[in-house]
Amino acid sequence: MKPAAFEYLAPTTTEEALARLAEHGWAAKVLAGGQSLVPMMNFRLAQPSVLVDINRIADLAYIEPARDGGVRIGAMTRQAQVERDPTVASRLPMIHEAMPKIAYPAVRSRGTIGGTIAHADPSAELVGASVALRARFRIGSRDRGERWVPAEEFFVGLFTTALEPDELLLEVHVPPMPAHSGWAFLEVARRHHDFALVGVAAVAALDSKGRSDGTRLVFFSVGEGPVEAHAAAAVLQGQVPTPEVIREAAETAGDADVDPQSDINASAAYRRHLVKVLGQRALAQAFLRAQGG
Amino acid sequence: MNIEYPISVTVNGTRYDRDVEPRLLLSDFLRHDLGLTGTHVGCEHGVCGACTVLFNGQPVRSCLMFAVQADGQEVTTVEALGTPDDLHPIQEAFLEAHGAQCGYCTPGFFMTLVPFLEENPDPTEEEIREAIAGNLCRCTGYQHIVDAVKLAAAKLGS
Numbered sequence: 001m002k003p004a005a006f007e008y009l010a011p012t013t014t015e016e017a018l019a020r021l022a023e024h025g026w027a028a029k030v031l032a033g034g035q036s037l038v039p040m041m042n043f044r045l046a047q048p049s050v051l052v053d054i055n056r057i058a059d060l061a062y063i064e065p066a067r068d069g070g071v072r073i074g075a076m077t078r079q080a081q082v083e084r085d086p087t088v089a090s091r092l093p094m095i096h097e098a099m100p101k102i103a104y105p106a107v108r109s110r111g112t113i114g115g116t117i118a119h120a121d122p123s124a125e126l127v128g129a130s131v132a133l134r135a136r137f138r139i140g141s142r143d144r145g146e147r148w149v150p151a152e153e154f155f156v157g158l159f160t161t162a163l164e165p166d167e168l169l170l171e172v173h174v175p176p177m178p179a180h181s182g183w184a185f186l187e188v189a190r191r192h193h194d195f196a197l198v199g200v201a202a203v204a205a206l207d208s209k210g211r212s213d214g215t216r217l218v219f220f221s222v223g224e225g226p227v228e229a230h231a232a233a234a235v236l237q238g239q240v241p242t243p244e245v246i247r248e249a250a251e252t253a254g255d256a257d258v259d260p261q262s263d264i265n266a267s268a269a270y271r272r273h274l275v276k277v278l279g280q281r282a283l284a285q286a287f288l289r290a291q292g293g
Numbered sequence: 294m295n296i297e298y299p300i301s302v303t304v305n306g307t308r309y310d311r312d313v314e315p316r317l318l319l320s321d322f323l324r325h326d327l328g329l330t331g332t333h334v335g336c337e338h339g340v341c342g343a344c345t346v347l348f349n350g351q352p353v354r355s356c357l358m359f360a361v362q363a364d365g366q367e368v369t370t371v372e373a374l375g376t377p378d379d380l381h382p383i384q385e386a387f388l389e390a391h392g393a394q395c396g397y398c399t400p401g402f403f404m405t406l407v408p409f410l411e412e413n414p415d416p417t418e419e420e421i422r423e424a425i426a427g428n429l430c431r432c433t434g435y436q437h438i439v440d441a442v443k444l445a446a447a448k449l450g451s
Contacts, residue, residue: 001316002337005295008315008361038357039338042318051315055362080351104427106405107339109351110358192426 003041010053014140014170017054022142022166024050030168031055032076032115035107060114060170063087069176071095075114075169080105082113092174094133094183094201098125101185104193114169117154120161120225123195127155128220129185130172131228132201138171139163146170151226158224178214181205182289184282187221188274190265196221197266198274204241204286212236212245212287217253217279222260222271229257232279241287250279300364304329305373313360320344322360323370331371331400335429342428345401346370352408371400374407382448383407383441392441394432402428406442414450416442 009028011017021028029048031037032055040046054060060076063085071091073082082088083099102108102116102125116126117137129135130151137154140146141164154162163169177183187199199220207213215236217229232253239245253275260271297312304327311326320337323329323346335341337356344355347369355368375381383406386392393399402425409416409424416424421442422435430438 001314001321002318003316005314005316007296008298008359010361034357034359035339035354038318038359041316042338042356053362100423104342105409105424106342106345106352106354106427107357109348109353192423 002044003038004044004047006048007050008053009050010056012056012058014057014059014168015142017052017057017168018140018142018166020050020052021168024052025165028052028165030118032118033078033111035103035111035115036119036121037115054168065091066173066175070174073113073172073174075112075117075171077113079108079111079113079116083108091176092133094129094185094203095126095174098129098185098201101125101187101193101196101199113172117172118161118163118169120155120159122158122223122225123199123221125185125187125196125199125220128199128201128218128226130174131155131226132183132203132216132218133174133177134216135172135174137169138173139167140170141167148173152228155225160225177203178205180207180290182286182291184285184289186278186282186285188278195265198222198260198271198278200275200278200282202279202282202286204283204290206241206287206290210240210291211238212241213238215241215283215286217249217283219253219258219275219279222258222275227258229253229279231256236283241283243284246283246287247280249283250276253279298361298364300361302360302363302365303367305369311360315359315361317360318356319346319348319358319360319363319368320355322363323355323368326360329370329372333397333400335397335401340429341398341401342405343398343401345404345428347404347408350408352405369404371403374403383410383445386445386448387438387441390441390444391437392433398428398430402430402438406445410442410446410449415446418443 028050031053060074062074089096135151184202187196203216205214232249235249262268333343335343346355
């Protein structure tokens with residue numbers, strides 16, 4: 001057998017799952033879609049002694065329009081379902097465009113929204129998109145009840161999140177896009193749907209005079225987690241987004257905001273180059289959409 | 294730790310009752326416990342697509358699921374598609390367009406293509422290449438597979 005032996009628990013309610021996690025703590029691992037965890041178990045890189053399979057908790061799979069104009073997505077909603085959902089397509093066009101870039105159809109059949117967020121792979125599309133869109137995550141535990149954590153505070157390092165061992169990610173809330181805003185989601189990968197060498201999620205926002213106001217640029221696959229380009233945003237703030245301003249912001253992102261590493265897939269220098277090129281393209285596209293183009 | 298769990302899985306319309314260890318992969322369950330060796334295992338970590346089966350009608354990597362998770366569910370494998378005397382149109386198309394060489398990856402391609410062609414009966418070449426991006430073939434260079442998918446779409450549509 002490929003994976004090491006484990007104790008298998010398959011709760012059918014959220015309460016039961018939280019109770020099992022509270023009992024087993026660090027020994028337990030949550031099995032959502034399993035598209036990242038099971039490969040790690042097959043390699044025995046992960047050898048959890050207890051597996052809490054939450055696939056039988058039907059209450060955690062839903063997509064609902066939120067009152068604020070955004071969307072609430074249950075953690076166990078399959079990625080394939082989000083990809084095809086009309087509410088997501090109309091209210092969250094960036095998420096709609098990002099979904100098919102996640103791995104392959106057979107992976108998205110099983111892979112879940114909550115799973116990719118909680119796994120916190122730095123190259124995961126939704127990790128970058130959720131920070132750019134200012135998503136919030138509802139988290140539950142048996143002993144401390146529920147809490148909300150903003151995406152900007154949730155991803156704390158390589159495959160590391162704000163989740164405590166007894167906690168379970170329950171829901172992703174993505175707010176609506178700001179007024180007078182546009183978006184872009186771009187990535188470069190070596191094959192269709194392979195892990196991104198560099199990706200970027202941009203939300204461009206304009207004030208009443210057409211100047212950039214609160215524009216957000218988030219890169220992924222360039223560090224231990226999603227990297228928000230604050231220096232680039234500062235270059236844009238209060239400026240009319242001319243091609244020169246956009247180019248300066250993207251150059252700043254590559255020089256000041258990111259510190260990519262070399263690996264088998266790409267050198268640090270190539271990743272920095274991609275940050276500048278993709279950053280420029282993403283900002284141009286996002287501002288064009290914000291201007292109604 | 295090595296407790297076995299009773300499961301009841303419907304595979305290709307037949308119900309199987311077995312006791313399995315929770316760490317048994319669905320791919321190994323199909324091959325070793327049920328003897329359905331049409332499902333091939335390649336990389337066993339979700340990259341190559343050779344082990345693709347339908348789980349409740351949706352394409353999945355059977356190496357990334359545990360058999361115990363299939364309890365009460367329906368699995369469809371390549372054995373359900375056609376027989377040597379009565380091939381499925383996708384199998385016919387691969388035969389005629391030389392979409393298979395060594396054949397190792399072929400069952401995974403079939404099980405990826407069945408739901409794809411149901412959802413996209415008349416795909417463009419770009420859509421076909423997107424659809425099969427998660428299936429690795431080291432023989433064909435993919436061109437004959439793309440041709441076979443076009444032919445399969447024509448056969449299924451007629």
